[in-house]
Amino acid sequence: MPLENSAYLHAARGGTTPRRTPVWFMRQAGRSLPEYREARAGTTMLESCRIPELVAEITLQPVRRYDVDAAVFYSDIVVPLEAAGVGVEIVAGTGPVIAEPFRTRADLDRLPELSLDALQHVTDAVALTTAQLAGIGDGVPLIGFAGAPFTLASYLVEGGPSRDLLRTKALMHADPQLWHDLAARLAQIAGTFLRAQVLAGASAVQLFDSWVGALPLADYERLVAPHSSAALAAVSDLGVPRTHFGTGTGELLGAMAAVDGGVDVLGVDFRVPLDVGAARGAAGAGRPVAVQGNLDPALLFAPWDVLRADLHRILAEGERAGGGHVVNLGHGVPPTADPAVLARVVEEVHAWRS
């Protein structure tokens, strides 16, 4: 059976890891790597996501360099929006910028459902990538991903990144029916994007709700959780472990663990200890969940002894959590991070149990 020895898949399914605690990094394929900057030269971010050979190359770069236990598909959370026909650009130093922000019900017409047919370049890229990953050691699993409906909506409604998400929240409260219709459409888009990746060979998925920590719990449960459930339900028949991630979500962890009958892995950022996060997740899901996290990316810039001490804290908390642990950052790799430090983190994590 392919990938039967994968430490990542074992931990994501709630097992204690037989060989070593698995580790990967959100945004491990990206600007922090010189080989990425070289590969990307001359193409925009979104162009690069449409070239299967380039996507496979970029996805594999950190696997080769770091010996991480999983690859994460090189893409961007706005890629499925673009595939559905939304005008979007990724502006360096800013992030995604939407040409015509979502304002009224009429804007729903500019956001058609996404079909698997529109994702041929994604399917091709995943197939190429997984074929190459199969040849590395015992094989390396690929994690597919999508932005969650709330975070996708926040970009559409704000027109770009925003600290306060005032327009998004205003829409949720001023016209809940329009909000639900928008979020349901985005759940269809995100779910289809996840499904395409799994059908083409991805072994796991992660739903990124990066900015959902801006919501109070009651709003999350009423206005967001049903749509995140729908997005994850799109792959529930495919037997892959599903990770749910956000930042600043201390108050939301139980509700996030509970979506679609319970996720497999709960992302925990650096504000909450992993064992505490696992307990909150288990209380929400009604059964144990694995945890993923939770190194503060800022510690990548700290002296090694400080970083190492925090890794040991993380490994101990993850073991104490008892329901499976995948080491990761509490958020994505900063573009200014030193790859040598990430390499040392992977070594340290792997050495801990071996």
Added chain:
Amino acid sequence: MPLENSAYLHAARGGTTPRRTPVWFMRQAGRSLPEYREARAGTTMLESCRIPELVAEITLQPVRRYDVDAAVFYSDIVVPLEAAGVGVEIVAGTGPVIAEPFRTRADLDRLPELSLDALQHVTDAVALTTAQLAGIGDGVPLIGFAGAPFTLASYLVEGGPSRDLLRTKALMHADPQLWHDLAARLAQIAGTFLRAQVLAGASAVQLFDSWVGALPLADYERLVAPHSSAALAAVSDLGVPRTHFGTGTGELLGAMAAVDGGVDVLGVDFRVPLDVGAARGAAGAGRPVAVQGNLDPALLFAPWDVLRADLHRILAEGERAGGGHVVNLGHGVPPTADPAVLARVVEEVHAWRS
């Protein structure tokens, strides 16, 4: 006794309010008010803070317009830094920008201790303001404020606002002694700024640690809390209630309530219900604390029935908390807020108990 009927001071000292639940808004004096934009025309933000008559006028504007239960001194968290000699500008749409960011121990020399003598314009402005506030109804208390050492340091180190605070956290971990020396200096500056305001007539103080929610609890307790304690200790002999505020601080509320032997009022943002915040605060302080909050500023843009329902939720939670409640936003008034909505919020809060 002046202000003996102040609903704000009563609640801030932990009493159930005899007449009405008090309400004020962080950043109530500011860009959302047309009379503010008119008064400020032709002066920069920092210039306006140096003109006592203008400071008094701007501080009083929301009191006249809204009938709020407290005035908050018109200033900016970087004003004491500027008074201490730091080159800083407030750039519209960005925030404070530091001419020469703090990088090394040598930079400490550019950050001398602040003396009360350097704050004559602040003292004058407070005296003018409180004289005018005394003539409104039974008198309206003035809340003095300062930025907390961590948030001040974040601006100095990052050079301006930052989402991730990577440099600030890196400094904390790479050179804890330099961090402690910087934070101690900032505590002296913030404490002196608070003391100047109280000695000149302010009836209460609030320490703003707006961005401290970016830290894990262990780092907060070790690297930040002692300095926030020192800042608040500068007014502990003056008998005024002390409020401690931050955002995204769900995991930190106990530690924030505990500084300098226990604060009087704990600011709670919209992510945590007020009664839950009060319980976390009481557990940290070892005795009940009053709570302040926690309307999501985004709800100012929601339909009135939604906003009204949340105000009733807030009032009920605050009453249930049992240790004193001051209604406020979970963060500052957005510049785009409609003053008519804020006026209606005040009316609704005051009507609730009368």
